[in-house]
Amino acid sequence: MTNPAQQPALLRLPSDQEASGRTLGFEEITKLTEAIDSGCLTSTKGNFVKSFETGFAKAVGAKHGYACASGTAAIHCAIAAINPEPGDEIVTTSITDMGALTPIIYQGAIPVFADVDPNTYNVTARTIEAALSERTKAIIVTHLFGNPCEMAEIMALANARNIPVIEDCAQSFLTSYDDAYVGTFGAIGCFSLQQGKHITTGEGGVCVTNDDALARRIFLFINKAWGYGDANPDHYFLALNYRMSELQGAVAFAQLPKLQGVVDSRIRGANELTRRISGLKGIETPAMSSRAIHTYWKYCLRVDGRVIPGGAVALAKMLKERGIMSAPRYIQKPAFACEVFREQRTFGNSRFPFNLARPEAVNYDRNKFPGTYEALEGVLVLPWNERYTQQHIDYIADALETAVAKLTEAPAAATV
Numbered sequence: 553m554t555n556p557a558q559q560p561a562l563l564r565l566p567s568d569q570e571a572s573g574r575t576l577g578f579e580e581i582t583k584l585t586e587a588i589d590s591g592c593l594t595s596t597k598g599n600f601v602k603s604f605e606t607g608f609a610k611a612v613g614a615k616h617g618y619a620c621a622s623g624t625a626a627i628h629c630a631i632a633a634i635n636p637e638p639g640d641e642i643v644t645t646s647i648t649d650m651g652a653l654t655p656i657i658y659q660g661a662i663p664v665f666a667d668v669d670p671n672t673y674n675v676t677a678r679t680i681e682a683a684l685s686e687r688t689k690a691i692i693v694t695h696l697f698g699n700p701c702e703m704a705e706i707m708a709l710a711n712a713r714n715i716p717v718i719e720d721c722a723q724s725f726l727t728s729y730d731d732a733y734v735g736t737f738g739a740i741g742c743f744s745l746q747q748g749k750h751i752t753t754g755e756g757g758v759c760v761t762n763d764d765a766l767a768r769r770i771f772l773f774i775n776k777a778w779g780y781g782d783a784n785p786d787h788y789f790l791a792l793n794y795r796m797s798e799l800q801g802a803v804a805f806a807q808l809p810k811l812q813g814v815v816d817s818r819i820r821g822a823n824e825l826t827r828r829i830s831g832l833k834g835i836e837t838p839a840m841s842s843r844a845i846h847t848y849w850k851y852c853l854r855v856d857g858r859v860i861p862g863g864a865v866a867l868a869k870m871l872k873e874r875g876i877m878s879a880p881r882y883i884q885k886p887a888f889a890c891e892v893f894r895e896q897r898t899f900g901n902s903r904f905p906f907n908l909a910r911p912e913a914v915n916y917d918r919n920k921f922p923g924t925y926e927a928l929e930g931v932l933v934l935p936w937n938e939r940y941t942q943q944h945i946d947y948i949a950d951a952l953e954t955a956v957a958k959l960t961e962a963p964a965a966a967t968v
């Protein structure tokens with residue numbers, strides 16, 4: 553058995569769920585105090601949300617930016633701006649956050665799942681193409697974990713068919729592909745400011761676009777479709793109140809100048825871990841395109857279960873003993889295997905909008921998604937944030953080396 557004396561002391565890693573792994577402080581408090589002193593906490597009158605929107609759009613290189621209540625709300629705004637007819641199809645990915653999917657249903661459209669590349673966990677032009685139909689109204693691509701999709705091929709496909717692309721950038725702040733930031737390739741880019749994202753307001757979201765007409769619809773959808781500033785304003789169409797408050801706006805505005813530093817630090821740490829663990833048996837470091845800059849929302853390993861007995865699950869168990877809380881499988885099952893899709897539980901017993909769906913669009917047969925199952929089987933998601941120092945990276949690298957050595961050593965030697 554392991555002699556505790558041989559084990560170096562446990563090191564507590566910074567966590568994005570608390571101050572240790574977040575870049576929040578004096579600047580946020582100062583802006584919050586200003587917001588409260590002003591007495592105006594709504595973005596319809598205050599200036600923090602507006603300033604954040606302008607600054608954020610500029611930071612990612614987009615013409616318009618609109619803040620809203622969450623990343624889920626941002627996706628909902630984007631879909632509402634594109635305005636599908638009931639039963640229209642929106643192609644999306646089988647590995648993503650539920651907040652990127654339920655808004656499709658709320659707008660009466662059918663999510664049609666594309667498979668993913670098992671090495672990057674992202675949809676590709678090829679997997680999207682296989683999911684297109686006459687009824688495809690939009691494509692949502694998720695740049696998962698901070699690693700961009702192959703946007704050149706995806707945009708070529710979408711442009712040839714004249715289908716708008718929504719980019720889910722919730723995990724990919726300042727992620728670039730060629731010389732532009734993600735969020736600016738498609739018609740609309742959506743971001744989340746939830747607790748665990750690159751920058752945060754606890755809850756919050758942003759949409760960016762270069763298209764004036766879509767920008768107008770996003771703005772209206774956030775504001776109950778009330779035409780603020782118009783000569784004869786009215787509630788023009790069905791919409792919600794998805795506004796961000798000035799309290800969140802103040803924090804967002806203070807977070808913005810920190811974003812580049814946060815991203816740089818995450819990349820620096822990730823590159824260092826990659827350098828340390830490259831060549832470890834049965835483990836692959838993040839795969840990315842030569843055209844991409846990955847900004848590491850998380851750091852994912854691909855674990856080869858044929859080399860490492862027990863695969864990602866066994867490795868996670870050993871890391872946990874060292875206080876490293878990794879997540880094998882990321883989401884436990886493909887999104888389409890969740891009850892909301894499988895049982896079509898939506899509005900009353902209507903099953904709307906699934907009652908309008910083509911059978912093939914809601915056929916979630918396992919054989920259609922080989923990349924998805926392979927991706928979830930092999931992935932091990934390491935927690936990541938900008939506060940990791942060399943000491944933390946060394947600690948993780950050492951823990952991985954030790955775990956891989958133990959798991960792969962010959963059975964005879966394992967019974968010492």
Ligand SMILES: *Cc1c(COP(=O)(O)O)cnc(C)c1O
Pocket residue numbers: 622623624625648649651652694720722723744745746755756757
């Ligand atoms: C976090 C996340 C969302 C949803 O954002 P919320 O702010 O939690 O509503 C959507 N898509 C992806 C890929 C996410 O990671």
